[in-house]
Amino acid sequence: MIELRELSSLLALKNTGSFNAAAALLHVTPGAMSQRIKQIEESIGQILIVRSSPVRLTHAGETLIRLAQQVELLIDDARQTLIGNECPIGLTVAVNHGSLATWFSDVAIEFVSLGIGGLDVRCADQHETVKLLTDGTAVAAVSAEATPPSGCDCVALACLNTLQSPRQFTLHDQTMKGG
Known part of the structure; x- marks a missing residue:
């Protein structure tokens, strides 16, 4: 144990x-x-x-x-539940450059305005954000990868149609499974 x-x-x-x-x-x-x-x-x-x-x-x-x-x-x-909002949590999220430049900043502002904590946003290439999740730097990552790393869940966020081809961005997070 x-x-x-x-x-x-x-x-x-x-x-x-x-x-x-x-x-x-x-x-x-x-x-x-x-x-x-x-x-x-x-x-x-x-x-x-x-x-x-x-x-x-x-x-x-x-x-x-x-x-x-x-x-x-x-x-x-x-602790926050027991003693109130005196110690808001901070979440580290890995976000790709394109998402940060377009829609993620609005999501981050809305999250922070809820008063439950802050965000530490780590910006990386869309194929590198999952690496920040798996090495423990971040607890969630916006990525172009459709398959989550071991121990993580995957949630489809959006499908972007570009001139080249449609791409799906996903959020991988380290949620505890079971229970």
């Missing part, structure tokens, strides 16, 4: 790039940080990070980073 503090440790390690910086962020020793990562690796039987400078996530590590980000969002949502 993976514990919340272990997921938090993995997320801190991904965000900082080193055991020392992640340990300082979480106010633990580097040895404790290393032990937490090792406990997860032993419990799932897979290596999570490549111990380099900066550390890099393996495929298993990327999968658990998505889980850690989802858990973080759920905790923020519960």
Whole structure:
């Protein structure tokens, strides 16, 4: 079983790039940080990070980073429900250049005006936005890809008819399945 503090440790390690910086962020020793990562690796039987400078996530590590980000969002949502709107959530969304230049800015403004949180919009090529989703940078992505990455759902947003050919843009998000 993976514990919340272990997921938090993995997320801190991904965000900082080193055991020392992640340990300082979480106010633990580097040895404790290393032990937490090792406990997860032993419990799932897979290596999570490549111990380099900066550390890099393996495929298993990327999968658990998505889980850690989802858990973080759920905790923020519960906190917001329990104590009110004092701690609005922030969502990181990867959006392709064309969508951002045309329709996405209106959606972003409407989302922020609801008062439930802010958006951190990461702009990338339409075929690269899914990469930002799978590496844990974003929790949702607008993409030209019709097939969602593993662990994500796909929702068709629009079909654009251009002179070249019709293209469908989709939103991939890391929603928890089941339950």
